[in-house]
Amino acid sequence: MAHSGYAIELKGISKAFGPVQANKDISVAVPKGTIHGIIGENGAGKSTLMSILYGFYRADSGEILINGTPTTIPDSQSAIRAGIGMVFQHFKLVQNFTVLENVILGAEEGAMLARSLSKARKVLGDLSREYELDVDPDAVIEDLSVGHQQRVEILKALYRQADILILDEPTGVLTPAEADHLFRILRGLRDQGKTVILITHKLREIMETTDNVSVMRRGTMVGTVKTAETSPEELAELMVGRKVLLEVEKAPPTVGRTVLSVENLSVTDEHGVIRLKGVSFDIKAGEILGIAGVAGNGQSELLEALGGIARATGRVTLNGADLPLSGAGADGRSRRAAGIAHVPEDRQHLGLIMDFAAWENVAFGYHNAPEYQKNALFMDNDALRADTARKMERFDVRPPIPTLPAKSFSGGNQQKIVVAREIERNPDLLLIGQPTRGVDIGAIEFIHKQIVALRDAGKAILLVSVELDEIRSLSDRIAVMFDGRIMGFRDPETTDERDLGLMMAGMTGKGEAA
């Protein structure tokens, strides 16, 4: 076969799941030795396409060429043989195995382990020197950080002599520093002649890392462009099919009276570890207070204490009235009655019941609302479904079908259901955690607009997010949390990423300014 300059060529790939056409006539060519981005909203068909490439699904039609040779990939074993390695979004590691054991699993040399282990130990040593992929080969996976676990996944692929490495949303779980390290590794791999395919919905990563980028929308390939010749705005427009505002438009705040006042709030978890160490702040009406910080520095506990889920000590007043922090009255229902709405960080565990229909999910927390009751005994499910349909329409939830279970919606639409449920109750205070985690770009714009609209209506908003960009564009005031404490307050207009980053790492940046 003639030697082509492409590591992968896909020609006319189509794949349908029942009536849903996940991939429609996809053609794309990935040049050897490049980092190729594939970008698209959730549900655009990126993952399906990559699953076809890795042998999880067979395409209904179309052709795959690897290094110019037509190849069929009926299973993962064939994909591995063809030199394709895959790093999944959710790692496929055995948690209580060592790094070495995970690396050799499925690529053993013969029926006995001893030889495989010693070979892998040597190869891993070479690989880690070559690509900055240092991991202790004898460490047990569950003791490793997420970033290190991801390196193990990359090592697994390289150990199987992958020439083409596919990474599915690799930075979703990484800290900014870990992500930077990952991109250095990927560039190193490219410079050694490997081909890297990076699937993501984060425009910034695409712009910083890739050589070329292909954009998918609703199962089709919209186009492939050189990264150097495009812009985030153009990519966003290609992804969504219309112009998208990447910056949040908001007027200067009109601040009113103090809505929430928090004094010396502390939370101790069930293991006796103090997670929140005496936090104090106020939020005024018409103000968004953004809490920045690396995940796990007490932000979750702050939300849970205010939302009535976690027991806490200290003093919290809402509109001047004390809120109980433990015992009777310290629960979600009382908080809602007091005028607090809560969009939890983890919508799939705390925000929704995935197997329940959208209309049932919309009732949660508000199931005692008078308009949902038919009489003293029965709920008015018809009214509830009609109300859900209205909310879905106003929040552009797609598809707008109240009877579909929550798990059938994309991440962005699930989040819209939760946000609709909470915001539509017109709360005095909105607690919102990671509002756009796993949410695609069109929905991000929409959710941001809703948050700003609520603030403009004179409500107080506590925003917790690990996305620094989100915090900076939405907040009227930023508090940075580290190790259960607030390191300081900043004005988003006058601070910069470096200043915030230092505080997130526990160092107090330039002097205090509240």
Place this chain on the structure above:
Amino acid sequence: MDYATLLQLLDTTIRLATPLLFACLAGLYSERAGIFDIGLEGKMLMAAMASASVAFLTGSVWMGVLAGIGASLILAGIHGLASITFRGNQLISGVALNFVASGITVLVAQRLFGQGGRTPPLEGDARFAPITLPFAEALRDVPILGPLYFEVISGHPFLVYLGFVTVPLTWWVLYRTRFGLRLRAVGENPAAVDTAGISVVGLRFAAVAITGVLCGLAGAYMATALQAGFGREMTAGRGYIALAALIFAKWRPVAALWACLLFGFFQALALRPDVVEGVLHFKVPVTFLDALPYVLTVLVLAGFVGKAIPPRAGGEPYVKER
């Protein structure tokens, strides 16, 4: 209690621990691969009936053992089909198979022999004879160790020794072979196995088949070595005791040996109320001693012996995602 009595007690412990050990290791393979098997009891019972029947009809204990393994494998195959191929609930499948075994064994034995659901007593070559280990007689008079060797270690039927050899063998398979690595992996995270290009279904069926073979040996031992024939419900909950021992041992083969010996020791005590009375200086009701292994089982299962973390993918059928 004198030394001779202690040796008798230990001898009985080993005889009674053997079926537990086979069943416990059987469960270990299955559960390490992520398939919970509450049906150890049923497989043992089927194997006991099949081995006793065939051994009686052919006059060969070896044919009996083969039949026992075969019968147990059939149930294991059904459990595999239900829980691996059709992704059914593993507990329900196991319980159902226990009911089936409980009924069908008596039915078949009654149909074949017409003796109220038992098999006729096995004699001669239809039953395992004790093996006297080399030098047992010669060393008998060596103080302390001689009687220990003669009474406790020597003089058991073949299957007892096979059972004890299976322990290090299982350890070696689990931790030193490719098959063992994959088996442990599929019980922890089948998705990791799948993406590595290995068949999850194939591995799990292999594990379930090993479970079938070992349960077959457990049942055959009950009917052709420990006792001389099959009787209704003769396994008397040993499948469940083996499960408790497995949890007690935290799914590790060597610990499983000690757990089974402990349960075996309690069962041996129940046979010797006089010894218990001699040690404690008061009379313990026999019914209480009989209940001891089961009480211990309940305590183990209720988690009174510390936290045991089962294989993470245990009990969950594997569905390929995306």
